[in-house]
Amino acid sequence: MVVRLSVPNDVRQLNATTLETALDEFSITDDWSIAKDVRDGGTLGVHEARNNPSQAFQNLIVGRIAEVVYREEHLQPLEVAGFSIDDLHERGENRDFAVRKDGLELPINVKTASTIFRKAKEIVGLEPNDCIPIPAYKAVAVSERVPDLVYVDLVDFSFRQRVDEFTDSLRGSAGYLWKVLSWYGGKGVRKAQDGYVAKLFDLHEQKLMSLAPKTSSWRVISAQRVLAIMRDKPRRCPGLGVRAAGTGGFNAEVNIHVSANDETVSWQDVSEALQRSGIQAVLDMIRHRTTREVADPSL
Numbered sequence: 001m002v003v004r005l006s007v008p009n010d011v012r013q014l015n016a017t018t019l020e021t022a023l024d025e026f027s028i029t030d031d032w033s034i035a036k037d038v039r040d041g042g043t044l045g046v047h048e049a050r051n052n053p054s055q056a057f058q059n060l061i062v063g064r065i066a067e068v069v070y071r072e073e074h075l076q077p078l079e080v081a082g083f084s085i086d087d088l089h090e091r092g093e094n095r096d097f098a099v100r101k102d103g104l105e106l107p108i109n110v111k112t113a114s115t116i117f118r119k120a121k122e123i124v125g126l127e128p129n130d131c132i133p134i135p136a137y138k139a140v141a142v143s144e145r146v147p148d149l150v151y152v153d154l155v156d157f158s159f160r161q162r163v164d165e166f167t168d169s170l171r172g173s174a175g176y177l178w179k180v181l182s183w184y185g186g187k188g189v190r191k192a193q194d195g196y197v198a199k200l201f202d203l204h205e206q207k208l209m210s211l212a213p214k215t216s217s218w219r220v221i222s223a224q225r226v227l228a229i230m231r232d233k234p235r236r237c238p239g240l241g242v243r244a245a246g247t248g249g250f251n252a253e254v255n256i257h258v259s260a261n262d263e264t265v266s267w268q269d270v271s272e273a274l275q276r277s278g279i280q281a282v283l284d285m286i287r288h289r290t291t292r293e294v295a296d297p298s299l
Helices: 016-025 032-038 055-080 134-146 159-168 172-181 189-209 223-232 268-276 281-285
Strands: 083-085 096-100 105-114 131-134 152-157 216-221 255-259
Touching: 016 032, 016 172, 032 083, 032 189, 055 083, 055 096, 055 105, 055 152, 055 159, 055 172, 055 189, 055 268, 096 281, 105 131, 105 281, 131 134, 131 152, 131 216, 134 255, 134 281, 152 223, 159 189, 189 216, 216 223, 216 268, 268 281
Parallel strands: 105 152
Antiparallel strands: 083 096, 096 105, 131 255, 152 216
16 A cells, blocks of 8 residues: 655745756756746646655765766776776666776676565565565566666665755755656656756755765575566565555556575675686576476476
């Protein structure tokens, strides 16, 4: 059961002048339908808000910090060792980075596990502090387009809380737009959200980067292994028709939950394998196959 939240009063009551000023300060263009409407004299009141604030938008700051930290602290050493690193995250595709050498590529998607799943033991059989969610649709989508993709996941269950405390402290135009972009969609909203986050980093980069974990755990799992877990352990993917215990309904977001300790490896191990044996050795691990008996019912 999804609980519908209420749009905060300070968002509902924003007047057009205040909102237009905020849009101008953050260079949000009329490509976003709501921005155009406001500048044409409209108000938020004529637009329907989301049922709940957009988690995808609110995760953008967490993701941006993780990408910067990972690039600077964990990919740069590979560059020094002779690998080329291509930054692809602005293309809006499955790959955030590509590590290349000798005509081979290891495609990487950077993720964060920053919110603990407190009912993990009850619902998917994993301890909450050992449970990493991977969106099922992403893993399925890349299985053919980018079959060698690996997820590099920053695991820190206090990270999101620190970011939330920062965004809760925002005032003025930054605070207004944070809430508006969390609650309202419309045509062109993703471009507006990206523009907002870029400007926010221009204004507060040092403060935002200080929110990154001082010591962190970067765990790696291939998209192929995520799919194998979904096939072998359907309980790990409760959104695929398994009723979430105690909720009386079905999960709205379909995630495949994996064990950080038993089903992922550390980035340090992958990095050392790359430098010791090259990209092909890591690709061989991703493409590894075994022969076994599986259920194949004819009825």
